[in-house]
Amino acid sequence: MASGLALQLSESEKLYLIDGCADNCRLDGREREDIRQYTIVTSSETTSADGHPPLMLSNGSARLILSSSGSTSTHILCSVKVEVMTPSQSQPNQGNLIVHVEDSLAANSSLSRKKNEEDRNRVQSIISELLATNLIDLESLCIIPYHYAFNVSVDVEILSGTAGSIIDACCHAIRAALQNTLLPKVVPSSIVNDAGTSMDPVGSSSSDLMLESDLSLAQTPSGIDNAAVVVTVTVCHRALTNSYLLLLDASLEEEACCFCQVHVAVDAREGTEPTICALRKTGNGSLPWELLPEITALAVKAVPMAKSSFRVAGSSRNNASLLQTQLDIQ
Amino acid sequence: MTTSLRRADLLSLSNLRNDGRKPEEIRRLRVQLGPLAGEAGGSALVEMGLTMALAVVKGPMECLRRSDELPDRAILDVKVSAAPFGFGTDRRVTNANTDRRLVEAAHWLQKAMEATVLLQLHPKSRIQIHVLVLADDGGRLCAAINAATCALLDAGIPMKDFCVACTAGLDEDTTLVDLNRREESSSNGQPAVVLPCAMLPQRGTVVLAQCEARLPSTDTLHRVQAAAMDGCRAVFEILQAAVRERATTLLSARKGHASIENAFP
Numbered sequence: 001m002a003s004g005l006a007l008q009l010s011e012s013e014k015l016y017l018i019d020g021c022a023d024n025c026r027l028d029g030r031e032r033e034d035i036r037q038y039t040i041v042t043s044s045e046t047t048s049a050d051g052h053p054p055l056m057l058s059n060g061s062a063r064l065i066l067s068s069s070g071s072t073s074t075h076i077l078c079s080v081k082v083e084v085m086t087p088s089q090s091q092p093n094q095g096n097l098i099v100h101v102e103d104s105l106a107a108n109s110s111l112s113r114k115k116n117e118e119d120r121n122r123v124q125s126i127i128s129e130l131l132a133t134n135l136i137d138l139e140s141l142c143i144i145p146y147h148y149a150f151n152v153s154v155d156v157e158i159l160s161g162t163a164g165s166i167i168d169a170c171c172h173a174i175r176a177a178l179q180n181t182l183l184p185k186v187v188p189s190s191i192v193n194d195a196g197t198s199m200d201p202v203g204s205s206s207s208d209l210m211l212e213s214d215l216s217l218a219q220t221p222s223g224i225d226n227a228a229v230v231v232t233v234t235v236c237h238r239a240l241t242n243s244y245l246l247l248l249d250a251s252l253e254e255e256a257c258c259f260c261q262v263h264v265a266v267d268a269r270e271g272t273e274p275t276i277c278a279l280r281k282t283g284n285g286s287l288p289w290e291l292l293p294e295i296t297a298l299a300v301k302a303v304p305m306a307k308s309s310f311r312v313a314g315s316s317r318n319n320a321s322l323l324q325t326q327l328d329i330q
Numbered sequence: 331m332t333t334s335l336r337r338a339d340l341l342s343l344s345n346l347r348n349d350g351r352k353p354e355e356i357r358r359l360r361v362q363l364g365p366l367a368g369e370a371g372g373s374a375l376v377e378m379g380l381t382m383a384l385a386v387v388k389g390p391m392e393c394l395r396r397s398d399e400l401p402d403r404a405i406l407d408v409k410v411s412a413a414p415f416g417f418g419t420d421r422r423v424t425n426a427n428t429d430r431r432l433v434e435a436a437h438w439l440q441k442a443m444e445a446t447v448l449l450q451l452h453p454k455s456r457i458q459i460h461v462l463v464l465a466d467d468g469g470r471l472c473a474a475i476n477a478a479t480c481a482l483l484d485a486g487i488p489m490k491d492f493c494v495a496c497t498a499g500l501d502e503d504t505t506l507v508d509l510n511r512r513e514e515s516s517s518n519g520q521p522a523v524v525l526p527c528a529m530l531p532q533r534g535t536v537v538l539a540q541c542e543a544r545l546p547s548t549d550t551l552h553r554v555q556a557a558a559m560d561g562c563r564a565v566f567e568i569l570q571a572a573v574r575e576r577a578t579t580l581l582s583a584r585k586g587h588a589s590i591e592n593a594f595p
Contacts, residue, residue: 055382055415055464055465056380056465057380057415057465057466057467058415058465067367071367073366073367075365075366077413077464079413079415081415081420081421083420083421100414102413102414104411104413104460104462105384105386105460105462153414153415153421155413155414155415155421157413157462157464159365159366159384159462160366
């Protein structure tokens with residue numbers, strides 16, 4: 001429902017699916033609150049010796065593959081690019097982070113162009129509203145207040161979305177990419193020394209900032225380990241008993257016959273109570289008010305599961321990105 | 331007193347290029363057939379050095395508008411788009427429909443593929459090719475052509491031959507093969523000599539050759555063209571080996587001797 005791939009199911013198929021969910025056995029055999037395992041690729045080789053991240057020309061990148069029953073798969077590629085800019089006047093101590101989601105490979109037929117536009121903007125607006133302010137600590141992106149700060153651009157490319165659950169997958173991919181991003185250490189050159197020349201490859205700020213070429217001083221953006229996690233709860237309505245069923249990690253078929261979906265961004269860090277950062281409902285059904293606490297409780301319960309149900313292909317962190325070779329040239 | 335040799339001096343002493351290659355060497359080429367396993371049709375991911383292009387092919391299928399279809403052959407619907415992070419250095423968001431260079435690349439790609447695919451076998455149908463450029467370090471059009479060829483093969487669409495592409499250029503009288511972004515960018519205020527060339531290697535015919543810079547003489551043009559064709563043949567070796575390997579895997583999977591895991595980088 002969140003992308004242009006909405007399936008068309010017949011009424012009897014929908015009935016079969018929902019009855020199965022009521023019996024706690026979904027189409028692929030999972031229980032209602034089971035989530036599928038996904039795979040994160042942050043390096044291309046399986047041995048840690050020669051690996052490099054999926055996108056060498058970006059500061060950080062990750063690829064996420066979620067495949068269900070072998071034939072359908074959701075494939076997401078996320079890239080993080082960092083540049084130096086002047087912070088805004090209203091928030092001079094903060095950097096900036098923007099999230100952009102794109103589905104370039106969606107079938108582009110002119111008959112339904114307007115619908116495609118709407119669907120694409122929907123995923124983009126959901127993810128940027130739910131996540132953009134809750135991912136990293138923006139104040140740590142500041143270099144010199146009022147003058148220089150980092151601008152982090154996170155770009156998500158949906159390569160394939162046939163296994164459903166696109167928003168959750170994008171959220172995990174963004175998190176993995178940010179955890180593998182290295183921000184170069186940039187120091188104001190007036191502090192270092194006056195006679196030194198600066199080798200700043202960024203260009204515009206070459207007389208004020210100096211780039212540390214030692215890669216071991218580069219750091220990941222702070223706050224990413226406590227970033228919010230988005231959990232999508234799919235609500236199905238069973239007409240026979242007039243009851244509502246809640247599902248986690250819906251496949252495309254389940255999204256096609258659901259009543260509505262609620263996307264919850266949960267901030268669950270160690271030692272404190274989990275808090276809900278943002279919530280958004282999509283879909284045409286009108287949700288009964290009493291159901292909302294149940295939905296949010298389920299989302300909060302699912303966060304530790306979602307954070308840990310992945311396997312990493314390749315070594316998880318390696319520093320052999322292009323940043324290193326650029327800085328190593330004499 | 332110790333003197334340290336700068337890397338650039340070291341490279342020029344041994345006649346190597348700025349990334350350590352010899353003038354006639356192509357970049358590392360990695361091909362992955364069928365990375366998007368769930369999609370109908372075919373897909374391929376081609377990496378020439380750091381330039382990455384993903385092609386998705388769907389078809390043959392019905393035309394969108396009756397007025398588009400041709401009575402005796404299929405039409406090719408080609409679209410080339412770039413991810414926001416897939417441009418040179420900085421990140422730019424452009425609309426794929428209006429960026430002139432991407433539209434031009436789609437046009438060249440269509441011409442190259444029309445010369446390769448056996449369109450007469452599917453009258454009144456449409457084959458849709460969509461190429462997404464994920465990273466650009468020079469040779470964007472060539473990576474797109476190579477990716478489209480592999481994706482068409484993965485989809486099982488009949489073709490006359492592989493259509494392989496490679497760039498060639500000139501650097502003060504040495505011909506270079508497979509230029510990266512630094513070599514493609516203009517130096518000394520003059521545009522660099524870049525000749526992307528696509529050919530059908532087994533037939534030895536050239537499908538696409540394009541150069542927008544001034545060349546000193548027609549002899550130079552012949553030399554650069556010959557270098558481009560040598561580069562194409564080197565690319566062909568690698569692509570053919572990748573396709574053969576994929577076909578062997580699929581065949582043995584069908585017989586039950588092996589199983590196909592999810593395609594991974």
